[in-house]
Amino acid sequence: MTIPEQQPVQPAPQPAPRTYKARGRFFGMPIATLAIWASLYIASSAIPALPIPGMAGMITVNAIMTAISGMILGPAAAIANAAGGIVSMILFPYGFSAGPLGFLTVTLGGLVAGLLFANKWIPAAILELLIIGSWFINPQTWQTGMWMVPLPYTAIALLVIVIKPLRDWVRRSILTQHKVWMWPAVFLMCTVGHAAEFMTTNTMVNWMFHLSWQYWVPTLPYWIMIDTVVILASTIVGVGVLNGLKKARLPQFSDSLEK
Amino acid sequence: MMNINLKSQKSPFQKLDGRSKLVALAVIFTLVLLFSHWAYILGLLVLVMLIWWVARLPFNMIRDLFKFFLVIAVVILVVQIFFYPGTTNLFRISNPIRVIGFSGYITLEGILFGIAMVLRLVVIMIVAPLLVMTTPLPDLMLALVKLKVPYRFAFIMTTALSLLPSIQNHAAIIQQAQLCRGITYDGAGKFFAKLRASVALMVPLILGTFRDSQTLEIAMSSRAFGAPIKRTFLLESHFGVADYLILVFAILLLVGGIYLRARGFGAY
Numbered sequence: 001m002t003i004p005e006q007q008p009v010q011p012a013p014q015p016a017p018r019t020y021k022a023r024g025r026f027f028g029m030p031i032a033t034l035a036i037w038a039s040l041y042i043a044s045s046a047i048p049a050l051p052i053p054g055m056a057g058m059i060t061v062n063a064i065m066t067a068i069s070g071m072i073l074g075p076a077a078a079i080a081n082a083a084g085g086i087v088s089m090i091l092f093p094y095g096f097s098a099g100p101l102g103f104l105t106v107t108l109g110g111l112v113a114g115l116l117f118a119n120k121w122i123p124a125a126i127l128e129l130l131i132i133g134s135w136f137i138n139p140q141t142w143q144t145g146m147w148m149v150p151l152p153y154t155a156i157a158l159l160v161i162v163i164k165p166l167r168d169w170v171r172r173s174i175l176t177q178h179k180v181w182m183w184p185a186v187f188l189m190c191t192v193g194h195a196a197e198f199m200t201t202n203t204m205v206n207w208m209f210h211l212s213w214q215y216w217v218p219t220l221p222y223w224i225m226i227d228t229v230v231i232l233a234s235t236i237v238g239v240g241v242l243n244g245l246k247k248a249r250l251p252q253f254s255d256s257l258e259k
Numbered sequence: 260m261m262n263i264n265l266k267s268q269k270s271p272f273q274k275l276d277g278r279s280k281l282v283a284l285a286v287i288f289t290l291v292l293l294f295s296h297w298a299y300i301l302g303l304l305v306l307v308m309l310i311w312w313v314a315r316l317p318f319n320m321i322r323d324l325f326k327f328f329l330v331i332a333v334v335i336l337v338v339q340i341f342f343y344p345g346t347t348n349l350f351r352i353s354n355p356i357r358v359i360g361f362s363g364y365i366t367l368e369g370i371l372f373g374i375a376m377v378l379r380l381v382v383i384m385i386v387a388p389l390l391v392m393t394t395p396l397p398d399l400m401l402a403l404v405k406l407k408v409p410y411r412f413a414f415i416m417t418t419a420l421s422l423l424p425s426i427q428n429h430a431a432i433i434q435q436a437q438l439c440r441g442i443t444y445d446g447a448g449k450f451f452a453k454l455r456a457s458v459a460l461m462v463p464l465i466l467g468t469f470r471d472s473q474t475l476e477i478a479m480s481s482r483a484f485g486a487p488i489k490r491t492f493l494l495e496s497h498f499g500v501a502d503y504l505i506l507v508f509a510i511l512l513l514v515g516g517i518y519l520r521a522r523g524f525g526a527y
Binding site for chain 2: 026042087091209210237245251
């Protein structure tokens with residue numbers, strides 16, 4: 001009789017530790033905050049500010065929301081802007097000159113500024129180059145003077161993204177909330193967000209309605225004025241909101257950068 | 260601030276699944292961008308108006324929308340009429356003005372292309388409201404989730420909509436408070452006055468609502484938002500015969516449109 005070989009006792013399989021991804025957040029921002037932002041976006045789309053001669057729609061206060069969203073929400077601004085943009089486009093179609101694809105413009109505005117603020121400058125630069133490139137792909141833009149259209153603010157935005165000392169200074173001034181330098185830094189960050197939005201809109205409108213240089217070139221000074229006003233207004237709101245959020249210890253993207 | 264009506268109109272299209280309507284919307288939008296010939300775009304406009312009529316939607320909404328787009332429609336028309344490089348001269352306006360690229364003639368092609376672009380604008384602008392006016396927003400969100408739009412994204416949209424009345428109340432309270440401090444919101448037509456008032460409104464509004472977001476976040480966490488479980492839905496949607504018919508019609512329309520365009524029809 002042989003004694004059966006004793007099997008080594010197998011330890012009872014331990015249940016794998018249950019891990020939960022932070023599914024209540026996007027890029028470090030709580031979904032609740034993004035929902036609130038989207039709601040604010042929809043509400044601000046209901047405030048028509050200025051009809052735009054020569055383009056479908058009008059500038060609404062949501063242009064300010066798009067410009068400042070990247071600094072407050074980081075890359076997650078793209079998600080909040082897209083959600084708010086889709087709903088407001090359906091409820092208030094006059095604010096979206098690109099029709100049902102209008103939400104893409106505000107998504108890109110938030111994304112480029114958010115990526116820059118999160119110090120992910122390479123994807124931000126690639127997106128900005130794609131936005132500029134998509135303008136020049138259209139044969140319509142090879143006409144007289146059409147190369148000037150992206151110059152005023154989109155080119156500045158690209159410079160802010162790619163020039164390291166400038167980029168670092170802008171981010172540092174906003175993160176540390178420097179009393180003086182925060183203002184020009186927020187202005188430049190708003191420029192990045194707004195430029196990405198309006199250049200995408202311009203490109204889409206140009207593809208849809210085939211507007212020639214006789215429209216774009218003479219109206220360029222007018223657009224520069226409008227964009228300057230929007231960026232300045234965004235700067236005032238942006239500085240106020242960033243200061244207020246910090247003082248009230250409310251959630252903002254810079255919290256996740258500090259962690 | 261405008262009041263926002265979140266209720267869809269009673270219409271025969273209300274019972275359709277949101278997915279079939281979204282697909283139909285996407286097809287119409289694609290086709291209107293695919294064609295640049297006025298007759299084809301006019302055909303699409305007739306189709307959209309027919310849907311509008313069958314859905315028993317108010318036509319005065321189109322009139323209201325068109326008020327916003329009248330200026331742009333005129334500008335598009337004028338730019339195309341004067342500067343489209345046509346060959347069939349209709350009548351002479353002046354000598355050629357080379358600096359602005361004007362040939363001196365109004366051409367038939369310019370007029371027709373201008374009309375096509377204005378028709379395109381009209382279709383683009385009235386097709387999206389068609390969807391929302393016939394679809395209750397919760398159904399629309401459900402349709403997006405069923406179309407594999409991430410649940411968390413649909414949640415953001417739904418929550419944003421449900422919070423909207425509360426945010427409008429916040430805004431009204433802030434406006435009243437600021438009215439007491441001399442900030443007026445009634446600068447009709449005055450752009451800078453309106454902008455100034457908007458800036459004064461936005462900072463307290465954003466800060467106030469961000470404070471509320473913390474309550475919402477706690478409420479979500481306490482209900483284990485994002486737990487890895489199979490989700491169930493309060494509302495359900497099912498594809499009916501009418502949905503399949505719409506889907507088939509939309510796909511045929513798209514395939515037909517692409518085929519025509521590939522054969523050189525519908526372009527100008």
